[in-house]
Amino acid sequence: MAKHIRYTPEQIITKLREAEIYLSQGKTVGQACKTLEISEQTYYRWRREYGGMDVTQARKLICNKQR
Numbered sequence: 001m002a003k004h005i006r007y008t009p010e011q012i013i014t015k016l017r018e019a020e021i022y023l024s025q026g027k028t029v030g031q032a033c034k035t036l037e038i039s040e041q042t043y044y045r046w047r048r049e050y051g052g053m054d055v056t057q058a059r060k061l062i063c064n065k066q067r
Helices: 009-024 029-036 040-050 055-066
Strands: none
Touching: 009 029, 009 040, 009 055, 029 040
16 A cells, blocks of 8 residues: 655645646646656646645645634
8 A cells, every 4th residue: 555645735736737747748647647656536636626826825725724
């Protein structure tokens, strides 16, 4: 079983941007996720939550969730 890794909002946004680059190069979502070492389910969940955000917006989101 794989080790569970927690990513910070900054790391998530960075990985989503990397995934966009791979997808624009013609790779499939599965190939991009394999390269980024995340599951497709994680990619789609992150995209739903963090898609289109920049790092400062993600930090505010996390701070509001913790209250």
